[in-house]
Amino acid sequence: MRREKPQSLLDYAPIAFPAIMLTVFFVIPFATMIAVSFFQREQAGFYTPAFQFANYERFISLFFANVLGFSLMLAITVAICCVLLAVPFTYLLARMSRKAQIVWLVALLSVLSLSEVIIGFAWSTLLSRTAGITNLLVAAGIMAEAKALLPSFGAVLTGMVYQAFPYTVLVLYPAIVRLDPTLTEAARTLGASPLKAFFTVVVPALRNTLTATLIMVFIFALGSYLLPQLLGRPQHWTLSVLITDQAIYQSNMPFAAAMAVFLVLVTLGLVALTVIAGRKGEAA
Template identity: 60%
Template sequence: MTDAKMSRHDQGFAGRVLLPAYPTVMLGLFFLIPLLIMLSVSFFHRVEGAFYEPAFEFSNYARFVDPFFIKIMGFSIGLSLSAALIAVMIAFPFTYLLTRSGRSLQIVALVFLLAVLSLSEVIIGFSWSTLLSRTAGISNLFVALGLMERTAAYYPSLPALVIGLVYLSFPYTVLVLYPSLSRLDPELSEAARMMGASPAKTFFTVVVPVMRRTIMSTIILAFVFTLGAYILPQTLGKPPHWTLSVHITDQAIFEANLPFAAAMAILLLLVSLVMVAITLLMGNDSKGAKG
């Protein structure tokens, strides 16, 4: 055993240097360096009509204390958090029930959710705006059922945007919860059932408390995921509903203010990193989990 272990660690030049060299160069050059350039541009000085000139000033960051900007930031956080909370509230019981279903049902549901997760945000925005439209939307169904007099459009509006964001983050949330919930020891809930607890009581008094850390970190991950939404605020919401992601692109492409866009992206990066770090520190619920 020790010999085998030794040989694995003793693979010479090819294994030690050549193997990691190519991916290090690729990830460094096309991911790390772009982020570093972006960081430096965030301190640059904007030149009207051109891009920017090298400088070291904090004026781009100073704009963060602007009431207008604070409103955007507050709205983005509130919106993403609400969507993440709703998504997890639906996804947790759904995933719990899914992991307790037969394997073939699980596979069908997972294939479907993966397909929705990978659907372009553009397509999701287009699909929901069709579903909420006057000519092809859900109101046609209500009229046909006699619930409404005439058809109506439900977008652009804040509720439409929230529904779209919940739809967007739901499959992601299920897939984040799936590993922990499918490894949850079935004996745990069986024990509660043996002691006379109803399935609903077992769920709320045993499963939810045992999984509370997983739930917390899923909310945070769903929140970061929703913060990245970029198309939906533009298709389902109105301009006051534009989030930080939309404003970053707007500043970069249409206002040609790359330094300010970069400063906002760095802020978003820091917020996301802190959030992801919190989930890593919290760890997973090891109690009651197996495998």
């Protein structure tokens, strides 16, 4: 079945509204942000039109290189942890009864309804000294006294994994449900253990889906803003936090725009990789 080429301008009408919305809410703001990123900052928080690379040259400094490196490392760690936890969980979920699947999916969707503010303050309470989970460990005799588990890198990682985990499961669920169960049964018949059958049959069959999921969670974690502030120290702040700090508190809009441009370009590049991985999966 061949797709006919558009014969007149009216044939482009269905994509006119999405194109206008994309232009108004993405292209124009992004172009403005690119222009501001080359402006020159003046005293008292003002900036004047110019064309200089000083704002991008600041990325070379050790401080901002550390912030960028930490942001990328944190996003990669969150993506790997989410996939490692979500793959076996979703595989077992797909093997449950239909009613049990519905209950778990509703529970995951309820987590998605929570805002980042609620998640941040909930985990700050759970990891605190006065009302945190360490009090249960003290009651069980595992710890001598309760202590706070935040601010720390572990607290930031835990909160971000908790926030991204439902998205990871919901992305993996359709692909795992469509897997032919006879493949694992054949592997078991040939003598493979359940664990070996999982890693030799299920994981290779989900290779493209896993790649796309890793990239999606990485993009999601890269833009995290509130959780690093609530659960971590200043050295645990991500690039998104630094952008807000430069734009609002430091009144350095050109440098904030330069960092935002870099973040958007990284995100768009990863989205392109996701699309490529999806097409390869369809071709396979």
